[in-house]
Amino acid sequence: VHLNNFEINAGTTSLDKLIAETKHGILVERTGWPLADPVSGSFSCEVRSGFLIEKGELAGAVKLCIVTGGMYEMLDKKLVELSKERETSLASSNELESSGTVPYAKFEKIVVAGK
Numbered sequence: 001v002h003l004n005n006f007e008i009n010a011g012t013t014s015l016d017k018l019i020a021e022t023k024h025g026i027l028v029e030r031t032g033w034p035l036a037d038p039v040s041g042s043f044s045c046e047v048r049s050g051f052l053i054e055k056g057e058l059a060g061a062v063k064l065c066i067v068t069g070g071m072y073e074m075l076d077k078k079l080v081e082l083s084k085e086r087e088t089s090l091a092s093s094n095e096l097e098s099s100g101t102v103p104y105a106k107f108e109k110i111v112v113a114g115k
Helices: 015-020 071-078
Strands: 024-031 042-054 057-061 065-070 079-093 096-107 111-114
Touching: 015 057, 015 079, 015 096, 024 065, 065 071, 071 079
Parallel strands: none
Antiparallel strands: 024 042, 042 057, 042 065, 065 111, 079 096
């Protein structure tokens, strides 16, 4: 089971404002293919391109980092806001292809492991 050709509507807040309103967090720009259980929603994925956010400003690149959690809980209880900017991406792994156009999403209290 995988998503293909999907779109998520944009929010109303700029990405710059989402960053400025974040005291401590990570801006994830690119991940590896996630390991996910479609029944439980549990997932983990490597952050391949990301930046640390400290006091509302980008504070350097994030390296060797994994994001993990429950997707259903994240969308239901931890989603704070969506950006008005959207990005389109194409990913493929083991003959599966997935594409989507999505806004940046700000979540709270997500499990992150790494440097």
